[in-house]
Amino acid sequence: MGGNGTGHQGAARNGAAAAAPLLALDKLRLTVGSGAGEVNILRGISLSVAAGETVGIVGPSGSGKTSLLMVVAGLERATGGTVRVAGHELGGMDEDALARFRRDHVGIVFQAFHLVPTMTALENVAIPLEFAGRADAFQRAEEMLREVGLGHRLTHYPGQLSGGEQQRVALARALVARPRLILADEPTGNLDLANGQAVMELLFGLAANHGATLFLITHDPKLAARCGRTITIADGQIVGDARCEGAANAPGMV
Ligand SMILES: Nc1ncnc2c1ncn2[C@@H]1O[C@H](COP(=O)(O)OP(=O)(O)O)[C@@H](O)[C@H]1O
Numbered sequence: 001m002g003g004n005g006t007g008h009q010g011a012a013r014n015g016a017a018a019a020a021p022l023l024a025l026d027k028l029r030l031t032v033g034s035g036a037g038e039v040n041i042l043r044g045i046s047l048s049v050a051a052g053e054t055v056g057i058v059g060p061s062g063s064g065k066t067s068l069l070m071v072v073a074g075l076e077r078a079t080g081g082t083v084r085v086a087g088h089e090l091g092g093m094d095e096d097a098l099a100r101f102r103r104d105h106v107g108i109v110f111q112a113f114h115l116v117p118t119m120t121a122l123e124n125v126a127i128p129l130e131f132a133g134r135a136d137a138f139q140r141a142e143e144m145l146r147e148v149g150l151g152h153r154l155t156h157y158p159g160q161l162s163g164g165e166q167q168r169v170a171l172a173r174a175l176v177a178r179p180r181l182i183l184a185d186e187p188t189g190n191l192d193l194a195n196g197q198a199v200m201e202l203l204f205g206l207a208a209n210h211g212a213t214l215f216l217i218t219h220d221p222k223l224a225a226r227c228g229r230t231i232t233i234a235d236g237q238i239v240g241d242a243r244c245e246g247a248a249n250a251p252g253m254v
């Protein structure tokens, strides 16, 4: 009997708990419009991503990359299949539950920085924690801004910051609640080369330091190659899924 108990524990430790994917998509579909105007944007995407993986998403413009990110973030509802993030099945959630899910588990960085222009850098970063009712929102926001190298820009407004600095504020905002999943959609698309590289260094470094899973949409093959895994999307389907051992999270490789 004792042996049986030990074996059960071992199975739990080595099996379900350790192997549960952070992100699991099963036959995911996204169709918009109806009748002759129907557009099949995502056409049966199945994918499993382990906690801590860095995944680069590449594919031609219009292939469905941004749509995929929106569905994974719970900002767009799948019209078929299932989306499971950190054990949460998104299909069954109402809008409030989806908002809480995003607040607690997901950090999103877009190409456009989407900062609130009337709020300081510190206020912008504190927003997600204030929504969560955290008493230490401003203290955590300040620490996070220091982590992205902006400890000297706390009280600046977005209009007083360079593009690279604004994206670093957006990164700090995405990460301040310590999400397990970071979703980034061409986050350097609006930046020059030097600022883009600095933001990418931060993004990879922070994902590794926070132990977060990174889902990075990029046009840049060098950045995709830096991810531990590269998924290619074409016409709403996965047409390539390649692992690149040794590339993941290695600093200074851009
Ligand atoms: N709300 C929508 N209604 C109709 N078509 C859409 C909508 N959103 C995206 N699309 C279409 O879906 C396809 C995929 O778009 P998107 O996900 O933005 O691709 P990507 O990010 O790979 O460039 C494109 O053909 C786009 O025009």
Ligand SMILES: [Mg+2]
Residues within 6 Å of the ligand: 065, 066, 067, 185
């Ligand atoms: Mg896109």
